[in-house]
Amino acid sequence: MTTQTFTPTDAAFDDLLEIDAVTADLLFREARTVNVFEDEAVPDEKIQAAYDLVRWGPTAMNTLPLRLFIVRDAEARARLVSHMSEGNQAKTLAAPLTIVAAADPNFHENLPVLAPHVPGARENFDAAGEGVRVPMARTSALIQVGYFIVGLRAAGLHVGPMTGFDAEGIDAEFFAENGWKSLVVLNVGTPASEGASHPRQTRLGFDEVSLTV
Numbered sequence: 659m660t661t662q663t664f665t666p667t668d669a670a671f672d673d674l675l676e677i678d679a680v681t682a683d684l685l686f687r688e689a690r691t692v693n694v695f696e697d698e699a700v701p702d703e704k705i706q707a708a709y710d711l712v713r714w715g716p717t718a719m720n721t722l723p724l725r726l727f728i729v730r731d732a733e734a735r736a737r738l739v740s741h742m743s744e745g746n747q748a749k750t751l752a753a754p755l756t757i758v759a760a761a762d763p764n765f766h767e768n769l770p771v772l773a774p775h776v777p778g779a780r781e782n783f784d785a786a787g788e789g790v791r792v793p794m795a796r797t798s799a800l801i802q803v804g805y806f807i808v809g810l811r812a813a814g815l816h817v818g819p820m821t822g823f824d825a826e827g828i829d830a831e832f833f834a835e836n837g838w839k840s841l842v843v844l845n846v847g848t849p850a851s852e853g854a855s856h857p858r859q860t861r862l863g864f865d866e867v868s869l870t871v
């Protein structure tokens with residue numbers, strides 16, 4: 659397999675994009691996964707601005723099952739970290755802000771408002787049970803996590819996403835009452851001036867990931 663290398667500054671297709679190169683760099687090409695952050699607070703307003711933007715991204719039946727558990731309290735952060743894999747613990751303890759992105763299997767309660775075009779949706783999903791709702795919530799919420807990472811970048815923030823944790827442990831610790839299912843833990847902030855990210859690895863090119871029939 660030959661791997662086509664796109665460096666972060668590759669601009670071969672810029673003429674075909676409807677966003678300018680600065681925005682393309684900010685959202686994707688120059689944006690990095692961050693492990694070490696400046697000791698600089700992340701205002702709630704920036705998180706709200708990011709969500710306000712990305713809530714318009716599509717989800718199945720407009721269910722919007724993504725939920726955000728914002729961890730600011732030191733004691734709550736320590737409880738969260740106790741469920742994370744060893745390699746994710748120190749950087750999560752040190753991050754200025756951590757968000758647990760979760761899926762809400764009770765998304766159907768909002769459907770009279772979010773999907774009035776589907777009569778009886780709430781009742782039907784209620785009857786279908788969690789066996790149907792949990793995987794459905796997870797699929798759309800994971801898609802929303804992707805939007806949210808890009809939205810945080812649009813708000814000038816940087817993100818370290820992690821799935822190295824005991825999801826059942828986090829769910830029992832924090833979501834016993836509301837039934838949310840943890841998906842991805844996101845450290846959020848401003849990158850440290852040194853050692854913020856691992857070296858950039860290459861990416862697969864379009865020809866390597868696509869088939870056309």
Ligand SMILES: Cc1cc2nc3c(=O)[nH]c(=O)nc-3n(C[C@H](O)[C@H](O)[C@H](O)COP(=O)(O)O)c2cc1C
Binds near residue numbers: 819820821822855858
């Ligand atoms: C869904 C997901 C799960 C990840 N889980 C972890 C993790 O548990 N620990 C970790 O150190 N990095 C984790 N990462 C970070 C990835 O390794 C990183 O985003 C990827 O290598 C790209 O890095 P770059 O954005 O700097 O190019 C995860 C990223 C994603 C999107």
